[in-house]
Amino acid sequence: MKLTLRIWRQTNASDKGRMVEYKLDDISPDASFLEMLDVLNEQLIAADEEPVAFDHDCREGICGMCSLVINGTPHGPERNTTTCQLHMRKFKDGEVIDVEPWRARAFPVIKDLVVDRSPLDDMIQSGGYISAPTGTAPEAHSVPVPKPDADRAFEAAECIGCGACVAACPNGSAALFLGAKVTALGLMPQGQPERWDRVVSMLDTHDDAGFGGCTLTGECTVACPKGIPLDVISRLNSDYLKATAGGKKK
Ligand code: SF4
Ligand code: FES
DSSP: OOOOEEEEEETTTSOOEEEEEEEOSOOOOOOOHHHHHHHHHHHHHHHOOOOOOOSSSOSSSSOOOOEEETTTTOOSSSTOOGGOBBBBGGOOTEEEEEEEEETTTOOEETTEEOOHHHHHHHHHHHHHSSSSSOOOOOOOGSSOHHHHHHHHHHHHTTOOOOOOHHHHTTTTTOOOOOOOOOOHHTTGGGGGGGHHHHHHHHHHHHTTTTOOOOOOHHHHHHHHOOOOOTTHHHHHHHHHHOOOOOOOOO
């Protein structure tokens, strides 16, 4: 495949940044998007030019590190697919492809396509955990969990913390990420003791980090590579209202 890439290059956080065009020949349609960028970087290094910085780790769709806006869409054109699992056969021979970093006020660019997503970690640190000592694993049948709750919690727990929801949101909100965490923990018996403090603390951290408010446009769930459903945000809002109104009922 022949490709024209227009890639966002930015030296550091204070650099203005710009799109730079690169031509690639002979890219295998079976290459992943990141492997295609590896080929570009090998060529840049061979030409004594600065390679393009981009985030990645597992390349298996599980770590949440890959984070590219491809032709205007976080993680590119294939639904429920991370950038690292996207393959070049999804593009046309000769296509012009724009590659940009996540764009959100809370995610400043560090270099080229790499942004600082530590505000997501800050939210986890402020409440996205269960602190009760669990000891050895209890006998599974001693803590019954209704099947619909278990299924819903499992679905929410699939969030890999990539931040595509934030990049897709016109308000730069992390409500889908937050809703996924609050739902996954709040539906489990082990998550009950901290349920109300968790939602208040995580939402406060969300707002302090500069994420915007959710207006339920739904772009987040479309961009989410794990298909986290929009209704986790309803649960987030419901828990927050109950926590702050003092009702604290299920
Ligand atoms: S909700 Fe989806 S898009 Fe948002 S961080 Fe989790 S996996 Fe990524
Ligand atoms: S590199 Fe781990 S999910 Fe893409």
